[in-house]
Each structure stands twice: as C-alpha cells, then as structure tokens.
Amino acid sequence: MFKIKPNRKEIGAEIICDLRKINNKDIEKIKLALQKYGMLFFKKQTLSSNLYLKFSKNFGKLANYPRLKGLSKKYPKITVVQRKISDKGPSFGEQFHTDSIYTKRPPRFTMLLSKLVPRSGKANTEFCSQYLAYKNLPNNIKKKLNSIKGIYSSKGPISVTTIEREKEKGKTNKELKSKHKIIKKINNKFAIYCSPGHFVGFYPFVKEEKKLKKYLFNHQVKRKFQYSLEWKKNQLAIWDNRSMLHQATPFKGNRIMHRITIQ
Numbered sequence: 001m002f003k004i005k006p007n008r009k010e011i012g013a014e015i016i017c018d019l020r021k022i023n024n025k026d027i028e029k030i031k032l033a034l035q036k037y038g039m040l041f042f043k044k045q046t047l048s049s050n051l052y053l054k055f056s057k058n059f060g061k062l063a064n065y066p067r068l069k070g071l072s073k074k075y076p077k078i079t080v081v082q083r084k085i086s087d088k089g090p091s092f093g094e095q096f097h098t099d100s101i102y103t104k105r106p107p108r109f110t111m112l113l114s115k116l117v118p119r120s121g122k123a124n125t126e127f128c129s130q131y132l133a134y135k136n137l138p139n140n141i142k143k144k145l146n147s148i149k150g151i152y153s154s155k156g157p158i159s160v161t162t163i164e165r166e167k168e169k170g171k172t173n174k175e176l177k178s179k180h181k182i183i184k185k186i187n188n189k190f191a192i193y194c195s196p197g198h199f200v201g202f203y204p205f206v207k208e209e210k211k212l213k214k215y216l217f218n219h220q221v222k223r224k225f226q227y228s229l230e231w232k233k234n235q236l237a238i239w240d241n242r243s244m245l246h247q248a249t250p251f252k253g254n255r256i257m258h259r260i261t262i263q
C-alpha cells in the first residue's frame with residue numbers, strides 16, 4: 001500500500017504506507033512529493049532508531065544540531081525535543097521559524113518522529129507555505145524584497161525558551177548569526193525565505209524597516225497559507241525547512257519527539 005493524500009490547497013500531504021516496507025521507487029515518489037507539498041506526514045510508523053536514521057539518509061547528509069543534545073552516544077544525530085507537564089513558559093519553537101537559519105547553511109529538511117504525545121489535537125505543529133506566501137505578494141513588494149537580505153540570530157525573538165534553559169543549566173551558548181537573501185528559488189519555485197523567530201534586521205538597512213518588517217511577518221503567516229498538523233504517537237513528519245515555516249502550538253503535557261535535520 002502506497003498512497004499520497006494531499007492536504008487542502010496542497011499545503012503538505014499524508015503518505016499512507018509502511019516505512020519498513022517501502023522500496024526505491026516509493027522513496028523517489030516521497031522525494032518528489034516533498035518538493036511539491038513541502039511537508040509530508042506518515043501515521044502509525046513503528047520505526048527503530050536504526051530504521052529512522054536509514055530512512056532519513058535518503059534525503060541527504062545528516063546535520064548536527066547546535067542547540068540540542070543527541071539521543072545517545074550511538075545516535076548523536078537524533079536529538080530529543082521534550083516537554084514535561086511541569087514545564088513552565090513557552091514550548092521550544094513557539095513562533096513561526098526556519099530551523100537554524102542563523103547558520104551559513106541551514107538544514108534543508110527537518111524530521112520529527114513522535115514517541116510520546118498529549119491528547120490528539122492538543123500539541124499541533126503549524127506549517128506555513130512560503131511558496132504560497134510569495135505567490136500572493138504584490139509585485140512592488142516582491143521587487144523590494146528581492147534585493148535585500150535578512151539578518152538572523154540564534155538569540156532572536158524565539159530564543160527566549162533556549163535562553164531560559166541555558167540559564168537553568170548555568171551555561172550560555174555563544175550567539176550565531178547569518179545573512180540570507182529573503183527571496184529564494186527552491187525547487188525552481190520562488191519562496192519567501194525569512195524566519196520571523198530569528199530575524200534581527202534587514203541588510204542593507206531599509207528606510208522603512210519597521211513598516212516593511214510588520215507587513216512581511218503579517219503576510220508570511222496568513223491563515224490561508226497554513227496547515228495545522230495533529231500528532232499521534234509513532235507519527236513521522238518531514239518538511240522542507242526552506243519553503244515551509246513552522247511553529248509549535250502552546251500546550252501543557254508530556255511530549256517526546258525524536259528529531260533529525262538534513263543538510
């Protein structure tokens with residue numbers, strides 16, 4: 001059984017299959033679907049860490065994540081994203097963002113495999129298609145954005161959660177910063193490539209910076225470009241970190257996700 005079920009407006013798609021039994025042809029179909037829909041999810045997958053790694057390697061070289069510890073010595077590339085019911089404050093990633101955009105070469109793909117989740121519908125991940133966001137920009141703004149870059153910092157607006165955690169542990173990571181063009185061609189289609197969660201300024205400086213920033217952030221995450229993904233246990237999701245913004249929704253509960261990023 002192998003079936004692709006696109007979401008509304010083709011923002012993401014569900015792939016119905018058993019990842020333990022797919023062949024090379026299926027993998028090619030999955031790669032094409034990922035280009036087309038930006039995010040794919042697979043329900044009811046009981047994958048060992050070995051198989052999870054093996055599947056992820058089909059998409060490229062695995063990246064190191066500078067902010068989270070590896071699952072174990074044997075699995076340094078799988079990082080654990082965990083929230084406990086007793087945790088206070090916002091969850092990790094609670095604002096629309098692009099993973100690790102403050103590095104020179106942010107990962108192309110991010111994968112999550114759910115190990116423990118709160119009640120279904122309570123801790124969704126929201127995705128926002130930046131292909132659609134670009135397509136719906138007025139021409140004058142497209143032109144304006146096309147000539148500038150964004151500056152991103154690991155200590156940008158979204159980092160409050162990590163900074164709090166670092167304080168608890170008594171160590172602080174040094175700030176990472178990078179610049180990227182705001183309009184980017186990804187898989188031969190234009191997309192807005194800007195992470196509101198890490199943005200600290202335009203480069204070069206624009207006169208009406210505040211106004212442009214407000215307009216852009218508001219436009220990028222309009223409801224009509226969004227899809228909200230519900231999690232069940234043993235669900236895998238992979239998304240194109242360049243064409244899809246994502247954010248965690250606030251929740252109280254226990255959750256464990258195993259995460260892999262791909263360069």
Ligand SMILES: [Fe+2]
Nearest residue numbers: 093098099246
């Ligand atoms: Fe993230």
